Amino acid sequence: MSQKTKLLTCLICLMLAPLASATMQYQRWDTGVTGSRQAIIDFLVDLVNPVTLPDVEEILDESLYRGSADNYVAKAYGWLTVPATGDYQFHYACDDFGMLYVSPDEDMNNAVEVAWVDGWAGNAEWNKYPDTQHSDVMSLKKGQVLAIMAFYQEAGGGDNMDIGLTGPGLSSDITNPTYLTDYITHIPPVLSKARNPIPETEVDDVLRDTVLSWTPGEFSGTHNVYVGPSFEDVNSGTVPTTTGLDVNSFDPGRLEFGQAYYWRVDEVNASPDRTVHKGKIWSFTVEPHSIQIPGSEIVVTASSSSNEFSQPEKLVDGSGLGAGGTHDISPEAMWFTATVDLDPWIQFEFDAVKKLDTMTVWNSNGAAEAAIGWGVKDVVIEYSQDGENWAVLEGVNQFSRAPGLVTYDTADVIALNGVPAKYVRVDIESNWGGILMSYGLSEVQFNVIPAQARTPEPASGTTGVRVGETLAWRAGREAATHTVYIGTDANAVAAGTAPSVTTSTNSLDLGTVSLDMGETYYWRVDEVNNAEETTVWTGPVWNLTLTPSVVVDNFESYNNLSPDRPFQTWHDGFGYSADEFFPVGYGGNGTGVGIGHDIWTLTSPHYDGDIMEKSITINGSSQALPLYFDNSSGISQTDRTFATPQDWTLGGATVLSIALHGNPDLSAASTLYAKINNTKVTYDGDLSVPIWQAWHVDLAGLGINLTSVTTLSIGVEGSALGMILLDDIQLHKTAPAIPGPPAGGDKSLVAHWKFDETEGLDAADSSGYGNNGTLVGMDGTEWVAGHDGGAIEFSGSQYVDFGMNTSLQISGSVTISAWVKMNAGNDGAYMGIGGKLKTAPYRGFSLVRHSSGVFRLWADDGNGVIGGFDASSDVTYTDTEWHHVAGVVDAGTSMLYVDGVKQAKTSDVNLTIAEEPAHIGRQYSGLDDRYWNGLIDDVRIYYRALSEQEISGL
Template sequence: IMELDEWYHAGFTVIEGGDSDTLQMYVNGEPEGASGTRAMETCAGGYFIGSHKNLAAGSRWPGVVDDVRLYNRALTAEQIQKVMIGSAELAGAPAPANEQIDVVREAILSWEPGEFAATHDVYFGSSFEDVNDATVPISAGQDATSFNPGRLAFDQVYYWRVDEVNGTPDKTVFKGDIWSFTAEPYSIEIPGDTITVTASSRSNEFSTPEKTINGSGLDPNTGTHTIDPETMWFTGTVDLDPWIQFEFDAVNKLDVMTVWNSNGSAEMAIGWGVKDVTIEYSVDGENWDVLANANQFSRAPGSPTYNQPDEIAFDGVAAKFVRLDIQSNWGGILMSYGLSEVQFSMIPAQARTPAPTSGAADVLPNSTVTWRAGREADQHTIYMSTDMNAVAEGLAPSVSSSTNTVDLSSLSLELGQTYYWRVDEVNQAEAASVWPGPVWNLSTVAALTVDDFESYSNISPDRPFQTWLDGFGYSSDEFFPNGYAGNGTGAGIGHDIWSLSSPHYDGDIMETTSAIAGSSRSMPFYYSNSGGVTSQTQRTFATPQDWTAGGAQTLSIAFSGQAGNTGTLYVKINDTKITYGGDPENLTLGVWQAWNIDLSGMNVQNVTTLQIGVEGSGAAGMILIDDIKLHGKPGEVITPVDPGNAGLAGAWSFDEGSGTVAADSSGNGRTGTLFEAIWDTGVQGSALSFNDTGYVETGYAGITGTGARTCAAWIKTTEANRVFVSWGLNTAGKKWRMRLDATGGLRMEVNGGAHFGQT
């Protein structure tokens, strides 16, 4: 009997036996129950995991399913056990991925080693049977988890396996799975939707030139073309100068043009199909060359089984235009001509498939971009600029690379910018030595994150005080065998979740109820400067950081204080101290503030340590710290200034915490009356929570006319597209509302429609 809420490995096998098949059940790799026999019938329909879609809801599986395997043969008991145990001993995660296609010819094979492997035996070839049965590896006893098979053949399927060999004394060999991949083809089809086609004429609105490139009438699996005339192109009834022209979206290195001739049911009787033809090509549409040794197309049979098109070799010429000047048709009766389908393939000489993909956002300015290199390219010219036209015209700043990668840090990209880039593939030994690439784009991140505190938790090695060291330190464990005795200061990082007397007992080390917008947690920094010590936490970066990357000029630290905090906040960057220049009382405010530190005059290209501390004799308290980021613009610090009570028309703090009225602390006596509003916890003190029916009525008509006004409030909502302050009559210039729109943007509305200052 299987216990509920426990993992089991379940399986069954069916051994064919003519009219009586044998069924066997397995639980945790062992045969269970008596085997049975039953006459089996052909099973129709698809396989479902979890439940059959037609089962009633109460019959569907209510639990978890993992690692489902379906074989078209009956496994042995030993094989069932192997399936259950899994493949920890085997090599895995092959690259190229199993059955991947279009793999570059210079591919390096790699894999993740088995758990106990000391060395690896590699088998490789173009035959599944040879690789599966081989006992002599092509590379034996290698330490590396990669293998260079040499240059691959075009469009060839390859098979490979990696046997993992344990270390001494047993040196057990674990035979690996057989993986396969297909090397890239010599040429690739140019998509029809990237080709513009024009012609001398057309017979009607159905048999247009576009029918030659849209695949209509062509079976993509068999290559046969129908006899339906509406899937073909025909000229007008009398066309004295027939031609058809194909324009690609860029200059391509053409390989083959494949032509299915006119294939209507009366083709053998009438003969619309093109016979004699002059094929021309051009890179600019003005200067043309004639393709040699190609001046006639074969006649189509007028049959729905037509699958023998002509293949015209272009031998890698560069062209953006191909024009067919038709000289005659196969019938010689009518002056009307037709074609069924025309396809082009190109040798991929241009750069393609950029990584990150074109349009990518939040790209780090010091990251690396790559692309798939054009065929035979031995040098790459990379243009990059915020000016798209300059990139397209090849006038932007450029760098050269001998590989298909470039380090963006060498291009001095700035934060928060959109850049356009292109790669020209170069080989001076080729007839066409430069192949300009398409224009791609990427956007750099608005700010670089030093620490967003999202990855910390209660579990080692992700406890915050294991990264941000404090005065308490931490004990040794499997991740930190030496432990840490503390830094000798009065700092404590994280809530105390271990002491029974702590309000955070058995809770979260990180603060999860107060964080900046878009963040799920912040880091508590407790400090107590008793005995004259300061309180300080420090983080050491394993890899030195360049805080000038992307033109960064400002270090921004988000913090929130609490009532009763004392002391002066400071940071140290590589032991260079910067003291908080704002009002010391800001540490007592339970609101999120940004401390922006100007880095423009500092040496921050090799930052190894960042320390945050509070100094002052006897200072004590707790602050929350959230996003620490680097921004590209100099910091603009807004220093809070008390506006006083001049012009204050009404102020409702909602700190009563109970009752049905909200006092007006402006001194104007505009007490608010609560209607179905609920008392709740506020940013400071209490607050009011509203639903679809709750509100506060003050009786104050608001500020009318065009006079200056200000309205400010702390808000928090679970749903957008709602109003939080409203006043006035719904007449011109008298109805005002502050609200969030459907996207969460803040807006001020007049008369319920016109809006200003939307964010």
């Protein structure tokens, strides 16, 4: 490429002046890496503190970056102070591959990937990849500090990096955002100051009995707290609330309803320095004394209505209300009785008994109100809890008259004094005109004192709730205790006949209640105070669904760095050295086990890679735990000790399930076992099976106390040497079904599609592993007579999708076979029979009829390449007869059989897992081309290499 010049251009942002000191820290490593985001991560090892020192480090003090180099990896980072409260999106463009990380706070370690580029995007090319270049919308607070990191890899032909932001006061166009770099600084936030206030700054509806807390400064010894309703007083420190506080929380006492408060925390360094670091000023607003009942939760009925437009519900729908509490003069926004109503009344019904605070009434305000006077005058207001027994509200017998003007804003606010009621009725005795026997009102609002429990956490309807979750809610205003009803019968909970517990706090630990995992539960909270006139306020019924299992360890939290290295939790025979997280090292448990891949030895195939297994994982998992063992000197066993004893009876648990992936090189002499609180149980399966399986341990059969599990060990005994993989360790109420062949069947046959269906869009797998498929681009008329039974006829644009079942995550060895018949006119066509093949980088296997006319097996070499590693038939095939085609990968060699005869083989293949769905009828799992045109029948996949004799019998 030609030499490019570096251009750093300063852009003027819209509507909001950027920080004068806006800068980013820039680092560059002049080394080429494979074009992928993962390659960048692998090269830097630690994104926050890259392992390798950069070749270039400088401050970028302009808006965008255009470079002049090739073959490098770069990182830019800094801290953003949010300019205004609101919703924001981040945007990223770079050349080539790259990703943008954002942290919710100033800690870079908390940053997560929010946008990325897989390929390349040119200068300010913000929307080339619309699904990945834009973050989700984030709700941010003014003054919130975020850590930002951007990475990209440049190969050649041009380089650039653009980071954008849309939000309040900035551009709102995601294809032309404001440059984030104009609002960012390379200077880290001052950790000596107090931060992360609770309540968050600028929030509303804060409990009046709230306790203030914060994250203290790094060097603070004590804290000076200032709280008050005046910004100026808090800013000047003339309202000293407390000084010399030695905890990072403060109770300001009971606060005033609806009042805005300001507060700040000054951090005082520990002796002898005693420097005072003045904090930021935060604010919040206390909850109001009462809250409005939404009109959607009120049912309004009346003695009559004048027409279809002026119905009773108009009184609670907000129609006609304007800013500042005004009401317009449109009759369609009001309620009127019939022309003659001899017994006028209006009634309001709530969804439950409420503690009513106020009733706000806008009277009839039509344009002719001053002349006719429909507005209600004399009234009797009644209230009731059951709709049968009524009481009269004393002291209120008349509504004020409205002027009939659009400026009308003097609604009557009627004190209801906290009366408990589900119904309020207004009996109308007269109107202001005295001319017609017709009456009207414009709007009625009710405010309620929140005596009932509300805002449940988790929210009602939440699924996937942990068995040990803690339920919480916003307590009723006068509650002294809380009665919680919970059960699987919604009616019983509503009736108060379900089991209940009483708590003095507004929370309940589900671990203290006997619940079953996987079930949906209904719950309600009644607020109780025997000292009040109304002793119990019944709450609404909420619901939640518990997770179907309880995770003991899913191995997702481990990585290459201390303190999260897997062997620091699952102790092995090698141990670990002391460091800042583990002041005392661990010398090993004396067995032959090693946990995690060896990423430190130069000769290790995993050198400088991942300590966890990233490729061979179960569905939904990003990594698995490698367990290496060498029993030449005894056994191999890894041990985990739980810091807090675990109750393995919660949720009705009866089964411990361990996902494991075997190794075909292991012999029957290798026996897996587990120890729970040192009680041993042995695996009765086969460790040589190289696909994911589940080991179910019957907990009841152990005969031990499972309410306090402190240790779990997993080991291999016998004359064994090798490696297996472990993944999700979970507790279940009942043992999930283990997929596999019927008794006596070939366990290595993980998929067998006979295609003997005659209708529908589903293709059944008869292997027992459940790899059923879906016909794509078909209508169900494609089932035809085949070589043996039925078949599917493909037209050149259709395929069958078999998904990502873990039993098809095959590496090392495989056999795939099929009976195929091509339609006429196939000469020169490139047609995929099927398999599991990923592109760029290439991984997996696939059978095809190549455009040259040969049948071919593609399998990768372990380095993302398939070119040159094909096994092709000796002759070409263009006829329309049935042929049996089988591909085999075994011990680094791939072989092709046509009609039972071996026709070709090639070496140096190293089959790896393709992270794509299995498919029949096309070559690649993810590309819409090279489809089959003809019939396919009896497709089989084995996780082992079949012999020539076995293939001839298919």
